Amino acid sequence: MNDSERNPPSASSGQALDMEKLVSLCKRRGYIFPGSDLYGGLNGTWDYGPLGVELKRNIKDAWWRAVVRERDDVVGLDAAILMHPQVWAASGHVAGFTDPMVDCKACQGRFRADHIEEDRCPACGAVGQFTEARQFNLMFKTFVGPVENEAAQVYLRPETAQGIFVNFQNVLASSRKRIPFGIAQIGKAFRNEINPRNFTYRSREFEQMELEFFCKPGTDEEWHQHWLQERFNWYLKLGMRRERLRLRQHAVDELSHYAKDTYDIEYLFPWGWGELEGIANRTDFDLKQHQQHSGKGLEYFDDETKEHYIPYVIEPSGGVDRTALAFLADAYAEDAAPDAKGKEEPRVVLRLHPALAPVKVAVLPLSRNEKLRPQSREVFDLCRRAGIAAEYDDAQSIGRRYRRQDEIGTPLCVTVDFQTVESDQQVTIRDRDSMQQVRVPIAGLVDALRERLGVD
Numbered sequence: 001m002n003d004s005e006r007n008p009p010s011a012s013s014g015q016a017l018d019m020e021k022l023v024s025l026c027k028r029r030g031y032i033f034p035g036s037d038l039y040g041g042l043n044g045t046w047d048y049g050p051l052g053v054e055l056k057r058n059i060k061d062a063w064w065r066a067v068v069r070e071r072d073d074v075v076g077l078d079a080a081i082l083m084h085p086q087v088w089a090a091s092g093h094v095a096g097f098t099d100p101m102v103d104c105k106a107c108q109g110r111f112r113a114d115h116i117e118e119d120r121c122p123a124c125g126a127v128g129q130f131t132e133a134r135q136f137n138l139m140f141k142t143f144v145g146p147v148e149n150e151a152a153q154v155y156l157r158p159e160t161a162q163g164i165f166v167n168f169q170n171v172l173a174s175s176r177k178r179i180p181f182g183i184a185q186i187g188k189a190f191r192n193e194i195n196p197r198n199f200t201y202r203s204r205e206f207e208q209m210e211l212e213f214f215c216k217p218g219t220d221e222e223w224h225q226h227w228l229q230e231r232f233n234w235y236l237k238l239g240m241r242r243e244r245l246r247l248r249q250h251a252v253d254e255l256s257h258y259a260k261d262t263y264d265i266e267y268l269f270p271w272g273w274g275e276l277e278g279i280a281n282r283t284d285f286d287l288k289q290h291q292q293h294s295g296k297g298l299e300y301f302d303d304e305t306k307e308h309y310i311p312y313v314i315e316p317s318g319g320v321d322r323t324a325l326a327f328l329a330d331a332y333a334e335d336a337a338p339d340a341k342g343k344e345e346p347r348v349v350l351r352l353h354p355a356l357a358p359v360k361v362a363v364l365p366l367s368r369n370e371k372l373r374p375q376s377r378e379v380f381d382l383c384r385r386a387g388i389a390a391e392y393d394d395a396q397s398i399g400r401r402y403r404r405q406d407e408i409g410t411p412l413c414v415t416v417d418f419q420t421v422e423s424d425q426q427v428t429i430r431d432r433d434s435m436q437q438v439r440v441p442i443a444g445l446v447d448a449l450r451e452r453l454g455v456d
């Protein structure tokens with residue numbers, strides 16, 4: 001965590017979003033609910049509702065496409081969450097994955113020592129009441145099998161990366177890949193964060209999208225540059241505002257024990273700059289460690305140059321939840337739109353990129369009149385058959401339905417009216433951002449939607 005997570009940006013940064021509004025929209029519309037809400041919640045956990053699950057899926061698909069499918073030098077993996085405990089000894093997590101922690105003697109609250117300012121308790125305000133700092137390991141422990149003893153103790157993985165390192169040889173032997181190549185994985189990770197905060201930004205259970213790109217030592221800096229650019233551009237291509245994104249190089253004293261050089265891609269959240277993704281040069285640290293702890297050779301043999309070496313690794317490591325939160329925050333806007341009678345009304349709109357929007361097209365009959373229904377359902381089926389994520393809605397007035405679609409980020413609405421069914425077989429496409437409305441024949445609707453959504 002960097003300082004900005006605690007110190008909100010100055011007014012000059014142009015960030016006006018009130019997080020409470022976003023949190024409330026997410027719950028009201030079914031993006032994100034507090035975990036175990038029914039029982040009062042479980043701190044640091046979040047449940048993704050019908051729209052949230054689609055948003056996350058779209059983010060993961062976009063990542064997988066860019067990092068795996070559209071390249072010929074990266075393959076995928078889905079490793080187990082529970083791993084041999086030696087993995088975490090080798091990786092350094094057992095000894096070093098800790099945060100310094102203090103307890104307040106006045107209120108018994110527990111806080112990260114490096115988050116305390118002026119020796120004052122952030123909960124009760126007591127000054128100078130803290131215990132000595134103790135190191136607290138962030139890994140969740142559990143047991144495999146029926147006996148709860150030390151021999152059976154395992155951890156929920158705190159990162160997906162190690163599943164990739166321990167499968168390096170398996171993938172190499174089975175995939176016909178040669179260095180340079182990468183292994184990508186998306187999956188859950190768990191960290192017993194002392195102070196979960198800022199909505200989903202710092203959770204105890206979250207999803208990571210990680211790539212370990214193996215290359216020949218000496219080519220690592222070039223590959224690092226390559227991945228910095230690829231990853232930064234990925235956010236831009238999905239519509240994130242350039243001025244709210246930055247690349248920040250770690251200072252030498254900030255580098256993790258395994259890293260030679262690291263950059264963070266950061267987003268300007270309402271509370272300040274926060275990391276979305278770290279892109280580290282991990283050198284040969286992990287493979288060497290696993291070679292030593294497992295006693296198995298993890299050297300690579302280059303059959304062209306006849307050299308043996310342990311590859312270096314470039315690791316872009318991002319979080320699905322933080323990325324989703326950043327896209328939501330970036331998309332949130334309040335403006336005005338004409339209602340059904342042309343009067344300007346305030347609206348909340350999520351300007352999500354069409355590739356990320358959970359619903360791409362809403363099919364809206366002008367009213368619930370029976371005459372409109374069959375043709376409206378046909379238009380809806382047409383969209384679905386074409387693979388366009390569509391929603392059918394005929395409840396409430398058309399104005400309210402537009403508002404709802406704006407608020408959940410649907411890029412296009414298709415309205416079926418009496419003219420459609422009685423005379424011209426044309427429907428109206430309404431654009432969320434420009435608010436422009438055009439009439440198109442139903443026969444050409446799918447092409448018109450695809451063109452506007454930018455999908456094929």
Ligand code: ATP
Pocket residue numbers: 001002159191193200201202203204205206207208275276277278317318319320321322323
């Ligand atoms: P931070 O400094 O914010 O704790 P980190 O540097 O420890 O993050 P990494 O270990 O680099 O994070 O993890 C890679 C990515 O996983 C992060 O960039 C972030 O997107 C995601 N991530 C890490 N911890 C959390 C968390 N507690 N909640 C949600 N996402 C997380």
